[in-house]
Amino acid sequence: MSAHLPRKSSVALRDPRWLRWSLLAIALAFVALFLVLPLLAVFGYAFEKGLDVWRAAVVDEEARAAIRLTLLVAAIAVPLNTVFGVAAAWLVTRYSFRGKGLLVSLIDLPFAVSPVIAGLIYVLLFGKQGWLGPWLADHDVKIIFAVPGIVLATTFVTFPFVARELIPLMQAQGGDEERAAITLGASGWSMFWRVTLPKIGWGLLYGVILCNARAIGEFGAVSVVSGHIRGLTNTMPLHIEVLYNEYQRTAAFAVASLLALFALLTLVLKQIVGWRMRRIAATEPDA
């Protein structure tokens, strides 16, 4: 890993002042208009009618149920995708086998699928009119319009995040440390816990953070399979939609502000982890 930092001292790389200022101005105006303004607006609208209204919206029983459900769904989908992501990254970066290209494309597939379609496929599969619907109904298994369906749709949508983060990382790191561990007599698990996990730790955390952010915020897919039962199958984003449609704009923005807060937290964590990863990469001996 050789990161060429631009030599700031080099006169040849210095842009003329007018160019620098205009590029900077355009970029910052863009950021202000498209990123900062909406972010501030969420909080602005949320506290428009004061702290009490905000508090009331957030502690409302249906809001609390939505928060619980959202956390539950993330708590199931994210670990599943983490295990899968690590396994997939290991498989793809450590072995060569027939069909590997196909596998990588399949991992990417959910990125290319509209969330609405992600919901639709589960309806086609598990809905009463779907392939497994009648069987599920006979055995009284509820998937669609219940928590399992929401978990499935979320899992589908957030499926590639951890794997996508780990594959390039592990590709760059190479497997020599693991091979060294094996020649030193380590077992597979011992190699994984003692060598691989510490090696990929921050990258893994990075992927998990992204995966989690998306899992909590998923709207389209969940909307199709949720059934919108208040207090039961409404996640936070769906609850926001409901409030929004009920003239409870301030309440909608109050719950949205929670999610925005969470997004900010994600950004901070992501920045810290990214910074750690870069530092580790910088101290690693040049390969």
Place this chain on the structure above:
Amino acid sequence: MRPRWRRQALPGFGLTFGVCASYLFLIVLIPLAALALKSATLGPAEFWNAVASPRALASYRVTFGCAALAGLVNLVLGPLLAFVLVRYRFPGRKLVDALVDLPFALPTAVAGITLTKLYAPNEPLGAWLASLGWKVAYTPSGITVALIFVSLPFLVRSVQPVLEQLDPDIEEAAATLGAGRLTTLWRVVLPALWPAILAGFALAFARAIGEYGSVIFIAGNMPMVSEIAPLLITGKLDQHDYAGATAIAVVLLVTSFVALIAINLLQLWTVRRRSADTR
């Protein structure tokens, strides 16, 4: 004879292969197979009617048009932002850098209602724009704004690392050859970024085609004018028209798939060209 050559030196092939294959089958392949089978229940003529009805065609126009337009805006501003972030030092740079990922982190529904309210004609910003004759909310402009927001990080984040890794020697070389700064940026730096820019564009486009949460609030959802294809799918679902919904889903899937394949080919090509350069 033992298939000895299949052995792998590192442990875990069987385990990880098993985990990946079964997980892929359960979560991705079987549901998608359901989609394919369902669309296959339509005859060719019915399928064509579903995917090529005037309303469907209009929704593709809106979806693909707005996605492409948003992609184009980001195609210019994304790399510009990446350039400023990598090359310039200014107060708040780290903050801006972190903020670029906001659209990834912010749930789309939140983005949707916020942008809608911001640009609605009865709010200050929307009113001001409307007084200039530019209605944003509830028009394709609004959809484009939402898609610019959603796809912004793709362009920035795909260009940024390439720019960071770009060897400053080539720029200095251009300077020693007498090129002005603008010429250098235009003829030396930009060409080096093109593959990353295009890959970012394709990703952004693929994402924007399927985007739902941030768009439906601001779209106005007028058939033929501001109705996006994903909404048409839910609309068809609501009318019990599963096959029709599936048919449109197939069109969307294929399109974003083509975009993704284009990315992969592009990356393959870039890697090849780069390694050819160094050899």
Place this chain on the structure above:
Amino acid sequence: MSIDVADIHYAYGSAPALRGIDLSIESGELLALLGPSGCGKTTLLRIVAGLEFPQRGRVAFNGRDVTDVSARQRHVGFVFQHYALFNHLSVFENVAFGLRVRRWRLRPKRDELQRKVRDLLDLVQLGDFAHRLPAQLSGGQRQRVALARALAVEPEILLLDEPFGALDARVRGDLRRWLRGLHDRIHVTSVFVTHDQEEAFELADRIAVMNQGRIEQLADPQTLYTQPASPFVCRFLGEVNELPVALHARWSGHDEADVTAFVRPHDLDFVPAAAGGARIESVRDLGPTVRIEARHPALSAPLVAIHERGRFGGSGLAAGQAVAIEARRWVLFRGEQAVTEA
């Protein structure tokens, strides 16, 4: 522990990397696998270590077949080209790794482990660096940590993949001599891979020269140099002049049309002669030696002679001079076959 490799075939996909390798390495020997990049030498080393599995052929340690034994159970020490140190562990923990992952019953006690690791660190002269992280070490130090780590599990075979490849020239020379000394002390059967013939000559008891997935010649350094088995070996071991029959028949005594004489620059002489056929093109003083290049109309490449300064002093050669070609020592090849002197 001796190593026997028989009829090894290996291919990456459809590209063959090894095509029939037979090799016997004696116990306690230090053997070099020498060859250009892509010749398959690293693959062969990894097959011996159990990091790759050949499509065909056998590997035996001390006569015991280990072809299907995993790397974990082969008990060999392997030093990776880029060391593959565990960056999150201290130098001490890197070396101790192999001991810590042993099965519970075989795991050494705390004190014993401490002592063993300390001894090894002293052996590689890194006693003071035990608590550093790999990132805080120089390249040569990392290399020695990698070596100590490999030795910690008391392997009877030590395999080194381009052990000095990532070091700068000066450190490389020092470390090379140090490693030779170490091997003389601990006598573990060692195989190392290199593409640097000087390194192979300085370190190895025997050298296997590899080309395109085959062993071209296996011999001690002197034999290799004086009696190369093929034009490839001859060319790979250093600069060489290739003379067609018209230019060498006079002194080699061979006059078959398809025999080529290979002459090292040190063994080539240019003798002033009006009808010699060659003409001196340049004379360059390189300090201890003088390099003389001459052109012959029958050859596309220039002829090169390198003489010690003392010897050159008397020859009086200068650019433009017409010369005849003489050789003091040569090797003859007919096609790929060596022509043995009758």
Place this chain on the structure above:
Amino acid sequence: MRRTIAAVFASALFALGGLAHADTTLLNVSYDPTRELYREFNAAFAAEWKQQSGEDLKINQSHGGSGKQSRSVIDGLEADVVTLALAYDIDALHEHGDLVPADWQKRLPDNSAPYTSTVVFLVRKGNPKGIKDWDDLVKPDVGVITPNPKTSGGARWNYLAAWGYAKKKYGGDAAAQEFVGKLLKNVPVLDTGARGATTTFVERGQGDVLLAWENEALLALAEGGGKGQFEIVVPSISILAEPPVTVVDKVVDKRGTRKVAEAYLKYLYSPQGQEIAAKNHYRPRDAAVAAKYASTFPKVPLFTIDEVFGGWQNAQKTHFADGGTFDKIYVPGAK
């Protein structure tokens, strides 16, 4: 880190437990504008039921476009009762999953519609465009907001109301088709649901007049974004909207909730239920309650679906099926 994970899991399990545990529950799958009505009604009925049977009852609500809700129930959303915008959407439950018998509408009084409504106009304060009756909606500079009849039950009522007016006034379906076609040309936004259309008009400031159910219009006056910014205009003639309710037989039999579900719907017809409906701007069936709220609900000549269109099945087939009249006359974007 490990502790955080443990905490997340613990809370997740707790949440799951919280979801799984409940006493008797009912799920009422309803359409958009009934959110406020059923919020109040559910509380009232739960109290009533507690008194009657001593059981704790939890009633869950799900709202959305009527057609979409019907589809969800067909797909397996386990609704004990459905309270939708129009009979056609409940007929679909019979057609597509045999969830209710064919004659479901005969099981309760008044076509199984315990409350009714009608289509009125909501205009901006002071009625700047001077809208008085249906004819004013087809004037060239008037923006009309109504949801998409393809997805919204409420919108179908609006559409049919306009059609019925024109048919009566100008005589015949051809004239009506031309009238409705002109009206649709004035629609700048076609939302998917009734609530979405209200939002577009009230909050987004689009259009000059909203075609809305009376209850929705009254609610917008009472609670919508800008109180005192709107007026209701009652046209000379309108349609009688009868949103029906029914027990979903397959579900209640499976879950053993038939008794409470039937009681729930019957309670809608009780004076208390009628009172709540009236308070939430639905026209009550009960004469006594109706008299009490007479001032809220002006007298308008109302025609029914059966009279003008020969029932929902017919209306649906002629007007809203793919390739039907709506598809023919709606040329969006063409202004």
